[in-house]
Amino acid sequence: MTDAQIAQRGKGALRTFNEAGALAAADVHVAVRLATLAGESDADVHLATALAVRAVRAGSVCLDLNRLRDVTVEEDENGTPLVAPEDLPWPRDEDVLAALRRSPLVVGGGPGGLRPLRLIDTADGPLLYLDRYFRQEQTIRRVLAEREGRFPEVDEQRLVSALTELFRDQTDPARPAPAPDRQRVAAALAATHLTAVIAGGPGTGKTHTVARILALLTALHGRDLRIGLAAPTGKAAARLQESVRAQESELKLPPDLTAMTLHRMLGWQRGRTRFRYHAGNHLPYDVIVVDETSMVSLTMMCRLLEAVRPDTRLVLVGDPDQLASVDAGAVLADLVGRPITGTLNPVFERAVPHDLAVPRDLTAPGDFAERGLSDAEHNRLRGGIVRLSRGRRFGGAIADLALAVRQGRDDDVMAILESGGPEVSFVGPSDLAALRADVVRSAEGVTAAAEAGDVAAALDRFESHRLLCAHRDGPSGVKRWARQATEWIGAATGRYLDPERWYPGQPLLVTANDHDMRIYNGDTGVVVRRGDELVAAFARGEEPYLLHPSQLSAVNTVYAMTIHRSQGSQYGTVSVVLPEAKSALLTRELLYTAITRARKHVRIVGTEESVRAGVARQVLRASGLRREIPA
Numbered sequence: 001m002t003d004a005q006i007a008q009r010g011k012g013a014l015r016t017f018n019e020a021g022a023l024a025a026a027d028v029h030v031a032v033r034l035a036t037l038a039g040e041s042d043a044d045v046h047l048a049t050a051l052a053v054r055a056v057r058a059g060s061v062c063l064d065l066n067r068l069r070d071v072t073v074e075e076d077e078n079g080t081p082l083v084a085p086e087d088l089p090w091p092r093d094e095d096v097l098a099a100l101r102r103s104p105l106v107v108g109g110g111p112g113g114l115r116p117l118r119l120i121d122t123a124d125g126p127l128l129y130l131d132r133y134f135r136q137e138q139t140i141r142r143v144l145a146e147r148e149g150r151f152p153e154v155d156e157q158r159l160v161s162a163l164t165e166l167f168r169d170q171t172d173p174a175r176p177a178p179a180p181d182r183q184r185v186a187a188a189l190a191a192t193h194l195t196a197v198i199a200g201g202p203g204t205g206k207t208h209t210v211a212r213i214l215a216l217l218t219a220l221h222g223r224d225l226r227i228g229l230a231a232p233t234g235k236a237a238a239r240l241q242e243s244v245r246a247q248e249s250e251l252k253l254p255p256d257l258t259a260m261t262l263h264r265m266l267g268w269q270r271g272r273t274r275f276r277y278h279a280g281n282h283l284p285y286d287v288i289v290v291d292e293t294s295m296v297s298l299t300m301m302c303r304l305l306e307a308v309r310p311d312t313r314l315v316l317v318g319d320p321d322q323l324a325s326v327d328a329g330a331v332l333a334d335l336v337g338r339p340i341t342g343t344l345n346p347v348f349e350r351a352v353p354h355d356l357a358v359p360r361d362l363t364a365p366g367d368f369a370e371r372g373l374s375d376a377e378h379n380r381l382r383g384g385i386v387r388l389s390r391g392r393r394f395g396g397a398i399a400d401l402a403l404a405v406r407q408g409r410d411d412d413v414m415a416i417l418e419s420g421g422p423e424v425s426f427v428g429p430s431d432l433a434a435l436r437a438d439v440v441r442s443a444e445g446v447t448a449a450a451e452a453g454d455v456a457a458a459l460d461r462f463e464s465h466r467l468l469c470a471h472r473d474g475p476s477g478v479k480r481w482a483r484q485a486t487e488w489i490g491a492a493t494g495r496y497l498d499p500e501r502w503y504p505g506q507p508l509l510v511t512a513n514d515h516d517m518r519i520y521n522g523d524t525g526v527v528v529r530r531g532d533e534l535v536a537a538f539a540r541g542e543e544p545y546l547l548h549p550s551q552l553s554a555v556n557t558v559y560a561m562t563i564h565r566s567q568g569s570q571y572g573t574v575s576v577v578l579p580e581a582k583s584a585l586l587t588r589e590l591l592y593t594a595i596t597r598a599r600k601h602v603r604i605v606g607t608e609e610s611v612r613a614g615v616a617r618q619v620l621r622a623s624g625l626r627r628e629i630p631a
């Protein structure tokens, strides 16, 4: 750690924690500043405050005081921790708690009139919040509870006949889909409750269901229904719009529905901190659908719920097992896992009686036919929550592998990986021939199309293979593997891929949002020749979006990218370079996200030790949404 990263004002334990890398300089600065303003001199409170700031930086909403010592520390070049976390000068847990209970930072009354921390007791132990995040959680809880207390008016007969019409048997469209059909259950929930949460892995038909929900609500409430479609990223919004429009004529949906980023829907305004839509100026929609909700942070969810009109139907869709937002919160997973308080609308129960009546244990097992709903699933319906479980896109090994990872069955994961087959391969870190061939083939295909000015083919081939890494730096990181890919491509084609210049076939990754240019962090595109000019092309539904490369303010060449950035996209073949087993980034959520990016083939490059370590390590983002907290 450099001197610049060591907070100069930290003393005692704060300094030791900072030097070990368990706290960043910013954590220490914030803690010392708050303590000074509030006149707090207790060293245990200083440490707890800095750890609470650190927790938010690491993605948690609060600090779980029962897991105070759950910190990571800095490692040397050999991956050896500078100090074992347990050897840090930890105060006794009960002393920290007692000091917090009397601290002016928690109870207020200090010289500055500040109360920046909240200490919340729950049945599972105390949580320490930065006040802002506690208020955001409370807003989410309050708005959801208010919405659970009321049901929308629905014409029951029309609901039943529209459900029958929209959910048909795949093999015999003259008949309704056989029960249980969780997609039909999801649509009925969304029609009869103000908030519905539709969870499901890739290819379980989430967007298929969203289109049917829109058709159902249009049938119930008329074509003047104001529909708002949103997603956390521009890329995800474009995909949502594309899939909804693809079903427009079949389902007689209102024409030309558009999807936008959540920022745009809420009315992001240049130079202003406040959105145009908020608690005092509600969003003008009758129904709002948010896709890829797993990437929505706590703060954005709070802003959205504040801005939603009390009678607007809200449908939150996503995969709670994927990596969560880069900012604090794992709201979708929390919403799915939170204590259920609502009641079922009796209209819902009368609309899908057959789906609800199938007993759990009398249905066919496996993926082919759906099993009856479990007791836990019945219970979650009261919270407006349904999980689609039947894979519709890829059956077979990729789906089995993803499920085994999600359920932490490491022996099954290894068995699937080692059985090989057309969909899954597992190679050692030095067994790179097939990876090299895929990297070169995909680059050559992209370049040929880009040189010929064929934008659609260039973008299509660009999606045929993607090299994903957990880390940015180090031997298994993006930088090293991008360099490796560049060398392979250079050796195969005899071309020098000059990083300083634009060239046809150059793969691009946008690294920051640019709302004015409609380009978003994580968007990927390709440089294509257009006559004498080069253009940067991005996939956007049916029409690609073209820009002059000089209009891109934050962009990298991307021969490899992080798994985090690949979220919300799928590729033909995905090659995943695993880091060493001890890497803290290597988690179950990361592996699951990487595997489920693949449509046709997933190749894992790494060791058995790394695979098993990844399956075993779960991200634990502390939050109060999953607990009972008094209003």
Ligand SMILES: Nc1ncnc2c1ncn2[C@@H]1O[C@H](COP(=O)(O)OP(=O)(O)OP(=O)(O)O)[C@@H](O)[C@H]1O
Pocket (backbone or CB within 6 Å): 170, 183, 200, 201, 202, 203, 204, 205, 206, 207, 208, 209, 243, 392, 393, 570
């Ligand atoms: N009930 C169904 N009958 C027939 N085909 C279906 C059904 N549900 C989904 N599909 C098809 O399965 C495929 C996957 O569905 P869809 O894209 O809606 O899944 P998804 O959960 O949104 O996936 P992702 O998370 O990857 O976007 C699509 O081709 C869709 O048309």
